[in-house]
Amino acid sequence: MRLTTMTDYALRLLMHVGQHPERLCTIAEVAQAYGISEAHLMKVTHQLALAGWLDTVRGKGGGMRLAQPPADIRLGAVVRSVEPDFRLVECLSDTPRTGCTLDGRCRLTAIVDGALQAFLAHLDGHTLADLLAQSPGVVAPLRRVS
Numbered sequence: 001m002r003l004t005t006m007t008d009y010a011l012r013l014l015m016h017v018g019q020h021p022e023r024l025c026t027i028a029e030v031a032q033a034y035g036i037s038e039a040h041l042m043k044v045t046h047q048l049a050l051a052g053w054l055d056t057v058r059g060k061g062g063g064m065r066l067a068q069p070p071a072d073i074r075l076g077a078v079v080r081s082v083e084p085d086f087r088l089v090e091c092l093s094d095t096p097r098t099g100c101t102l103d104g105r106c107r108l109t110a111i112v113d114g115a116l117q118a119f120l121a122h123l124d125g126h127t128l129a130d131l132l133a134q135s136p137g138v139v140a141p142l143r144r145v146s
Helices: 005-018 027-034 038-050 075-082 108-124 128-132
Strands: 054-057 063-066
Touching (some): 005 063, 005 075, 005 128, 027 038, 038 075, 075 108, 075 128
16 A cells, blocks of 8 residues: 555644644745645645644634644544545445356455555554654754655
8 A cells, every 4th residue: 555645745734733732833934845736736735634633824823723732633544634545446436336257256455455544544543643752842953865
């Protein structure tokens, strides 16, 4: 399984904003910090705001901040809100293909679905606060790794 670039950017953006709770963060600042296109980050910011993860302030002096405390932002919920498709095999789609030669005797679908559920459950066991925790009272800025 592979998460989309959109999800990667969404998690990076939330981590950056979570490291600066005392102020509004800008798209330009996050784009520079991670070497990401501002246009992509605008889309990500919009989606995160619609999902209730970010509060945004428009205009001069505007920016974004977390809409909830980091400890209340479950990573699994963020991934579910950003990822467009968890169809790991065709059988898991909302409209599975009919006429599969293995229909009725295939165990693969249940196994793959179980793996997906375990993956999401693991993410649900972690919050944004887990990504920000370094040592008590100190949050080191994230650095872009090339």
